Amino acid sequence: MLKVPVVLPGREYNIIIEQHCLQHINDYVDPSREIVIITDDNIPKQYLNTIAPLLGDPFTLFVPQGESSKSMEMAQLLCEKMLKEGITRNALILALGGGMVGDLAGFVASIYMRGIDYIQIPTTLLSQIDSSVGGKVGVNASIMKNAIGAFKQPQLVLIDSTTLQTLDQRQVNSGIAEMIKYGLIASKSLFKALLEDDILPNIDNYIYECVSIKRDVVIKDERDTGVRQILNFGHTIGHAIEQASKYQLLHGEAVAIGMVIMAKNKSYYNDLIHLLAKYNLPTSYEYDKDEIYQYITTDKKATKTSLNIIVVDEVGNGYIEPIEISQIKEKL
């Protein structure tokens, strides 16, 4: 078992990485609590069949799989269903699934009766190494991804990497794109290992390294006003492309393309292209520059006139560079 403590002012929680931990989830989650599981309708049934009996068969809410469930309407619907079921504010939400479920369920936890506890149980690689950690929760608006949300840290993040065995390869690769991002912004050795090694036999160590990088950044800047923005490398253009594709591209795929655009003329460009090809990730996308620019103007790192972009000049060292917002056009 690997443990990464996240210590924030007034709050502390652990990220636990342990294969098969779902099989004894009652050692981590108090079964005597009032529990609500939020998951999606595509979750392999064996996870629910494993955890539900150990937790006293909790009230379980399913949302349709896919990014379109990450909406205000869905958050409201879940709240209404919990109210009808008589769920009190002592309840604990378990977010069981990928990034969409974690963001949505965490958001519901942040607003239900002004806020209740939640635990992240991420089952995709992307959610295990990234979205389940750091407390960014929220839903999408029609013209902006993750536009409506909160910072709400979980009580615990419970990662059972054996869930990756049921994940399709495209989803695994999407997670690897965020892993490549961690290498680029913070770890030369991780980037090198991704290039040279087969990560799956040692997946828990890779997850540990990624969440440790993320933890170290988040504890310095929980609210994303400074250094945390480096975790957004590749996302300024990536989010715009993800939206322009109408979410046909997975998040990691769009971030991969965003990273390639930001890596132009850098020394590691060829290595990055090679790495993305190794994991079957896209390196380009046909897009309408005006449309992408429009989306970028709503980036959370933008003001009316300026934008913080994340730059990586050499592998392992990401930094923030403020530019005039229109200057981003030169990169498109």
Ligand SMILES: O=C(O)C(=O)C[C@@H](O)[C@H](O)[C@H](O)COP(=O)(O)O
């Ligand atoms: O946790 C963060 O901070 C990140 O930027 C991590 C990103 O990989 C993640 O996609 C995040 O949800 C993006 O947040 P946003 O604030 O740019 O919507």
Ligand SMILES: [Zn+2]
């Ligand atoms: Zn991301």
